[in-house]
Amino acid sequence: MSNRLINWFKYASPQSFYPLAGKLIPWFWALAAVFGIAGLYIGFLVAPIDAQQGEGYRIIFLHVPTSWMSMFIYLVMAFWAGLGLAFNTRLSGMMAQALAPTGALMAFLSLWTGALWGKPMWGTWWVWDARLTSELILLFLYIGFIALQAAIDDPRRADKAGAILALVGVVNIPIIYFSVKWWNTLHQGASVSLTKAPSMAQTMLWGMLLCALACWMYSIAVALMRARSIMLERERHTEWVRALLDPQPAGKE
Amino acid sequence: MLEASNLECVRGDRRLFAGVGFRLDGGEMLYLQGRNGTGKTSLLRMLCGLTPPAAGEIRWRGEPIGRLGDEFRAELCYLGHLNAIKEELTPLENLLASARLAEETLDEDAALDALERVGLAGRADLACRYLSQGQKRRVALARLVHEKRALWVLDEPYVALDTAAVDLIADLIGAHLERGGLAVLTTHQTVAVRAGAVRELRLG
């Protein structure tokens, strides 16, 4: 029984996942575009000007969703990694590998938009705020994961090593976050908190939510696309990939 | 006692072998043969449980070795193509340290005796970095002299040895098989070993 389950995981998954993902991707792209346009429209044109921060605050419509996404993607990555280690499935490693660059991009965007926000608000590009610092460390963790996977030639070993690193990272993230927070409260430098946005107007909340949804859809679409190409590359010697790439009209959909 | 069924080995993009299986009982020896790069070492590492096979199963006394874990390893003696000796330590220290790490009891007299058997009587206190390749190999093989574990997995045990040493190793393996032990080895030399049954398996 368990043997059959594992075999199903091992041999059927990428093969059946590939066309499924191919069908889903356009939908996710479309949703990302719709949510993104709606969210940005509300955020930039409908939402009222903030009394204290003026127009500059509008960057949070990008900043907050990307920070959420960067943290969430790491969790998802660790989840796939754990699944891969537990069941030895090929798909999980590919998904973790496909998610990492998107997560890193989100962390980078979050830092960048944070800096853009900080300049007019605090008069400086960078503040050693607990959240910003943790986000920076998160970016380091993503880069470490990507670098480790890139450095190992054998994809199976790369997956497993990356999985262990992701799990170690996910255990450490709360510890790092609390230590940075502790450090931040002891060294009272710039004590402006990014989080304490004055009570948000309803429209602002909507804009933020829509932008967050757009980030979700974008991340899913991009991760699926990347997973598809990783699949093709890794499984290029298998029958189904050959059949797929075979130019014979019979093999085509 | 040792059964392998339908083993498959994939290295990178290449499938080295598939559908390999055999059965080995007490007192029997298995010669693995095949050209370079046919996966002999990979198969040995699978038998030890170091590399999980891409497909297939290995059983020891009827149980999959993955489930047995430490129980299986307690009966296994693996000698890879690397000597697993430390250049900084003397042959005596190496032998004692490896016995201690494998949780075996080996006192100094027994270790000295083993070194004498493999022809390193006067070298026991010389750091291994001053020994020749053949002598280093002998240090590694000296482990076998007092080795009582049931399954020996030996990767090219005769390489870099002179004929006297080869005969000695063949003797040790023969005695091991007579005690009811099992041995799996790869070699390019044909060496006569007194054994109940010698099986052969050709890869590639």
Add this chain to the structure above:
Amino acid sequence: MLTLVRAVIGRDLRLAMRRQADIVSALFFFIIVVSLFPLGIGPEPDLLRKLAPGVLWVAALLATMLSLPRLFADDHRDGTLEQLALAPQPLGLVVLGKVLAHWLVSGLPLALLAPVLGLQFDLDSEALWVLTGALLIGTPALSGIGAIGAALTLGVRGGGVLLSLLVLPLYIPVLIFGAGAVDATVTGMGPQAHLSLLGALALGGLFFAPWATAAALRIALE
């Protein structure tokens, strides 16, 4: 079980004693890096006193990193690691032994050397004590976490640089609490809270890291 851990520690210490140059060069690296800071910043005692905890701790992190790549690489190259993985004992215990041995030859000497370097930074005697104590408590965590990175990068090209990329972000909590303890002493707040958190990190690291390391080693050996 303890005999195995003791056997690993004994073997590794004996090997380290036959290769003392490695230990000594890591220590000299520590001394030189710490001594460079006053040259770069200037000799004002007030400034140096403020920087001392951070500088000493960062230098300790880097000095620990220096010896990490060899933690498993030598055993991997000569085949000993395979033998250790095939020992009829949990590999995590072997790793624990190796981590403790690594601490004895890297973390412990760093901690003992640190007060001397602290004098260069005009730290008072209480701060020096706390610095030594914090390093004694915190460096085992560095060896433990570092072992995971060393196992993950075993036999990987560019392993040394990659190792620091993986491990240094994970060292941040140790750095914060370690340097914070000394800092708190200097500013008169008392180091107890920092030291107990540091101790928790070290215990957690020594407890969990060997198992993650063992899993990574088995993957590297496949």
